[in-house]
Amino acid sequence: MSIHIPRGTQDILPGTSELWQYVEAKAQDICRRYNYKEIRTPIFEHTELFQRGVGDTTDIVQKETYTFTDRGDRSLTLRPEGTASVTRAFVENKLYGNPGQPTKLYYIGPMFRYERPQSGRMRQFVQFGIEALGSNDPAIDAEVMALAMEFYRELGLSGLKLVINSLGDTESRIAHREALINHFKPRINEFCSDCQQRLEKNPLRILDCKKDRDHELMATAPSILDYLNEESVAYFEKVKQHLDAMGISYVVDQTLVRGLDYYNHTAFEIMIEGEGFGAITTLCGGGRYNGLVEEIGGPETPGIGFALSIERLLMALKAANIEIPIEQTIGCYLVALGEEAKDKSASLLFELRKAGLSAEKDYLDKKVKAQFKAADRLEAKYTAVLGDDELAANKINVKEMSTGEQVEVSLDDFITYMQDRLKEE
Known part of the structure; x- marks a missing residue:
């Protein structure tokens, strides 16, 4: 009997594992300089954590999780992303009570999503992510984006593009939600079944649909930027002001919608432009998630973070012909x-x-x-x-x-x- 590796996974062999060690060490070093401390959470969690934290209207929860029932008849899920687990650990271990807030954490570890395997997208993949919990200061939004951009820059990548948007506060999102429902409802029967289900539950998810991305109503959908209240506008302007002061260029894209339900206010992606990287151009994504801590049972605590794929990063380094200085000799x-x-x-x-x-x-x-x-x-x-x-x-x-x-x-x-x-x- 011949046993093969499961589809969507990979063996990282000697000669390649050194590349992973190098970029992971770079991630650890930049986190040290920005004062982010490592956290390690379980690979599986109670399914409810991701239903409540990630959102039961997302593709991740609806279609992509590896969920199973254990011998105690409990529903458990292999973690599809890191933020929900980190937030659960933050609440359960009462890290919000520690002196020296905000709590600044980073993680590097495997995540699991049942997706169609393709270049740069595996069913088991490794994410490097950071989370800053406990601050509403727009400066920390800029810090999180700066850390990600600097990480890529120090590895030698160029042609990077930071794309940002504001999803607004609760009041702004409610107004935008009603506008989206009114926009899509008359012709919702022309959209896929997923979008039809999301219309009333979470119409923002329609904008993230891969099947209907070319539908004409997508291009004319109401922009969240038109529904931001004064407080949300002021917050977004302050974030941009900090990025300007750091000399970090960016592009505002009013159609940018992250694929997880917990995002609000600042949302961003880092893309790479240039030949050789193929169709997958997004390297990193993140944003602010005020309200997630409360959803998981903790006190009112704002948060912001990002996650990036190590596999996709290594693809980008290879496409850019960047030589990683690996010491493979012995003494x-x-x-x-x-x-x-x-x-x-x-x-x-x-x-x-x-x-x-x-x-x-x-x-x-x-x-x-x-x-x-x-x-x-x-x-x-x-x-x-x-x-x-x-x-x-x-x-x-x-x-x-x-x-x-x-x-x-x-x-x-x-x-x-x-x-x-x-x-x-």
């Missing part, structure tokens, strides 16, 4: 000749590694020539040759591979010698 390869030398090489290898150095040896009883070939494949910086004669003399021969220079070193000094040589490089 020292031990070549052993003779039974006693082979035995000694095992303890020497342990001592090298204990001293903080990367090192390797042969475990397949290869001939000397094959051991040197293995050292070359691993791009070893140094090869240390130990034979029975050298062992009897308490010596080892060390060769610097880049220059061919060889020296004889006392076994008593070998570890210190290798530490000093590798420290210089």
Whole structure:
């Protein structure tokens, strides 16, 4: 019986996993500089969390979740996104009571959505996201967008476009909702069944429909910007003012609607322009979600965040021909000749590694020539040759591979010698 990997998933093998480690380390570093702390939440949660948090009118909840019943007859769902889980943890662990608000968190981990697999879109995918909870300051909206833009810039990407919109506060959204219902209702029978169901429940979701995106009523739909009250207009203007002060260019797109129900006020996406990236041009999306904490049972707490796909990021780096500086060499390869030398090489290898150095040896009883070939494949910086004669003399021969220079070193000094040589490089 041949068992294959499930559709929409992937094995990340050595040679590729180093690329993931590099970009994840970059994400962790920029979060450190912006004072965001890591949070790790369960991969599955109670289904109700996503129904209430993400919204039961979204495609994610209606069509894309991996939901199952456990042995206790509880409905559980593999997390399709990170914000609802982070917000649940924020409420359950009473992080709102900690000093030094707002609470600034980041996460990196797998998410699950039952989608049609395609380039850059998997059923199991990895998201890097941040959440800032507890502040209504427009400056933190700008900070969140700045962090995302700077993350991409530091990885070498260009041709980035920040697209922003305001979804307004509750009052503005109610007015816009009524306008959308009046706009679509006379011809709603021309739309898909999903849109027909959403008309009364959440007409904003119609604007996010992939099936009916080319319908003529989409182009003439009422803009949320025309229904923003004074407070929402002032908030959006302040966000733009902060972006201007940071020198971050942006485009206002009144049709931008994020695919999750919890968004209000600021919404944004980061897109990449240029050849080689294909049809999927959106790298990152996020926005403000005031009211989500209360929906999950916590106190009134504003929030804002973003999430981005690591898979899509790696696609963009590859399309832009950006070389990721991956260190794949090892410090020292031990070549052993003779039974006693082979035995000694095992303890020497342990001592090298204990001293903080990367090192390797042969475990397949290869001939000397094959051991040197293995050292070359691993791009070893140094090869240390130990034979029975050298062992009897308490010596080892060390060769610097880049220059061919060889020296004889006392076994008593070998570890210190290798530490000093590798420290210089």
